[in-house]
Amino acid sequence: MSSAAKSWRQQLRYWPAHLVLILGGIVMLFPFLWQVLMSLSANVEIQAVPPKFIPDSPQWGNYVQVFEKLPFLSQFWTSVLITVVRTGAQLVLCSMAGYAFARMQFRGRGLLFGLILAILMIPGQAYLITQYQIIKSLSLLETPWGVILPGMFSAFGTFLMRQAFMSLPRELEEAAHLDGCNVWQVFWKVILPLVKPSLFAVAITTVLWSWNDLLWPLIVTTREESMPLSVGIATLAGQYTTDWALIMAASVMAMAPIFVLFFTMQRRVIEGLATSGLKG
Amino acid sequence: MSDATSNRRHRRNPMTAGAWPLLFIGPLMLGVLVFYYYPIIGNFYTSLTKTNAFGGNAKFVGLANYADLFARNDLKSATLNTLIYTALVLLAVPISVVIASLLELPNLKGRSLYRVLFFMPYLAMPVAIVQVWRLFFNGNFGLLNQFLKAVGVQNPPYWLSTPGAVLMTVVVVGIWASIGFNVIILSAGLKSIPKELYEAAAIDGATALQQFRTITVPLLTPSIFFLTIMQAIGGFQLFDYLYAMLGGNNPAEASSRSLVSLFYQAAFVTQNRGFGAAVTIFILVLVAAVTALQFWAQKKWVHYV
Structure with missing residues (x-):
């Protein structure tokens, strides 16, 4: 068996670790990502119910x-x-x-x-x-x-x-x-x-x-x-x-x-x- | 090579000679004297005085501020809030132990990406990132309440204007923000655990979970102890996250104060400097007591190799 395949098998054995780390990583990253998206949204989009994450068109004017x-x-x-x-x-x-x-x-x-x-x-x-x-x-x-x-x-x-x-x-x-x-x-x-x-x-x-x-x-x-x-x-x-x-x-x-x-x-x-x- | 005389002079250990030590420590000591030693004495004296409504014209009043401090309810609630926050935010330590041990699994792919993700919150300016969390916890259209309503919770609380609830939102942010630093310290600790221990345990048939419990955790206790000390001291300093989370004109502000917010409010909003100074002395004593307690308790659970 090639070493690459072996390494992938190992990662597969690690699936619970990857699962925890990916979920945790999303929790860590999400506020930043969401903040950037909101900084490009209109105020009505930010307050929308149900939530709207991606603005219809990026509002660069917020930065201005x-x-x-x-x-x-x-x-x-x-x-x-x-x-x-x-x-x-x-x-x-x-x-x-x-x-x-x-x-x-x-x-x-x-x-x-x-x-x-x-x-x-x-x-x-x-x-x-x-x-x-x-x-x-x-x-x-x-x-x-x-x-x-x-x-x-x-x-x-x-x-x-x-x-x-x-x-x-x-x-x-x-x-x-x-x-x-x-x-x-x-x-x-x-x-x-x-x-x-x-x-x-x-x-x-x-x-x-x-x-x-x-x-x-x-x-x-x-x-x-x-x-x-x-x-x-x-x-x-x-x-x-x-x-x-x-x-x-x-x-x-x-x-x-x-x-x-x-x-x-x-x-x-x-x-x-x-x-x-x-x-x- | 220099000539004989200077050679002799240098042999007389130049590191002890004349003005060098003064030159090297002088600038720092001067600053420390003016901005730290004098202020700590000044602060203690201030706690024995009372100022007028503009923070001037201080009069000596003895221990009146301390009597005031213990008579008022806001010290009680601020102490309680601070202790609850500190105790709950310590949960970040066990979470970080799990994350760090997963991150240090041998040959784990994507390790550096994971590490960066977990580290990002530590870099974020508290007042800036808390703005996102304020939206997350917003009572009307916040993600949390939208989710709670979707799963059938009738009237989810207005997190940011309900006294006890605000503290919980700050706990969430406090834990979220401190995992990254903890993981760095714990990863360094994990790397110093000899691999042979795991190999030997594996030969003896120990499962991964057993290895974690009997090798990883005991050998990490010095790092864990260091982090609980840091995290507790940090918890007692709670200000930025809370201040930013409450925003302006919040009806829950007064009942949600931490000790440091109480200090800020007293010393720099109502200009009652003597009272504010007394609050800092109280914080000092409390932190010293809790840290001493931790050092006493560590004998029972920290293993130094």
Whole structure:
């Protein structure tokens, strides 16, 4: 028997597994598919009884309306800005601090690291009132920087990077030091390239959180033109409660960038998240 | 090779020298000090104060906010809602164990496609994807009620404006959204189980189900434990899904609040910051207690190899 035929026989034996996975997969996929279909439907079609999934003719106008009824572009750029800056800042600051905690000797290291870990134990809401007051006193309410600032510093990222550096052999640094590199050069040129998977794990968790987060930007921004997309969608849904097609079109566009990003680097995202979970 | 003097200097382990540690941890520690340590102390102090209707002019009132907290009914209902949500959303863990073990069957075809499908909800912006679920659960023309009516249910509930029912819709979305991440963690755990164990069990005549129960599940318990901790902590943070599901002007809003929604409502809608701060301290204590309980209970069911 050929190996191909053997493999198909095996899949046939797996039919209960395939059945469960296909049904589950449909449940996972259906909301996305339905949302895209509704974003191209007329409102009457969305509210039809019995349900009508495929629109008679695609209503591209729903997408045009999003730009008319919502400062979508400015909200989009706010989301991009806060995500890029927070991710970049976390990558640099967490890897630097993580490296110091993993490799450098200084007084109070254990205590300071313990204090960093303590941040992880405390539910995020406990910081928000004072963070809001700080942002307010800096006159940064209604600005991207107000949204960005607290999220530039991450205890989780520092912890993750420290674990990554601890797993590298010390001989690497010793050799580079003997070659006359200073501490910064060793860190930047020799060590950082070796922890790319962990850097990627920090990046992906920060991008996802930053793009999708609602509570903090909801507190900091109240004007439509200063909101990121998450708050924008919530506001839109509260305002045009029955304009389903509009809400769906805006939602599809708000989620699309993350999905494009994911599908272009699927494997590394999944590996990165597995790393973050195993070490976290 | 560098000259003799610098060589000697480098031998004196540069990693402990002078300003380097400060340079490396300084920027992060500064941010953490300003945006985390100071706020947690400030938050505790705020919980001992009362502000005017605009959130300003704070006066020290001692434990009055805490007394208020325990006297009011909204803390009770918010705690209950949060606990129910957290307990039910933990169902995602056993579901994920089943899905992950099916996904990791040797030579399964279509594995990467399945994995992507299950992972998609984890990527979705909560407020955006919940809009679909609001239509699904819509009382008048939602798919669920159309289905229920079709199979003969007389008056299916208005899910989104009936207090207890809203929470159930959010549980469904919460489970739906968390399977993907769980599966990734569990798959990594499954890959580390030695294949020989299954081969030996098969030789001894163990069925697939017996292998699952006696090999897969016990050896996965460390991952399962990690996920129950994460899922429980996430459950206590319930806000986005609920906020989006309720939408604006919902009559069921007040009775459906989670603890975090109660905090948001108090601190940033009614500007009662002291009360809001007291709510966060309550959440903190509750999360710590539940996590400690889980760590205590894990001795009884988690097997470390």
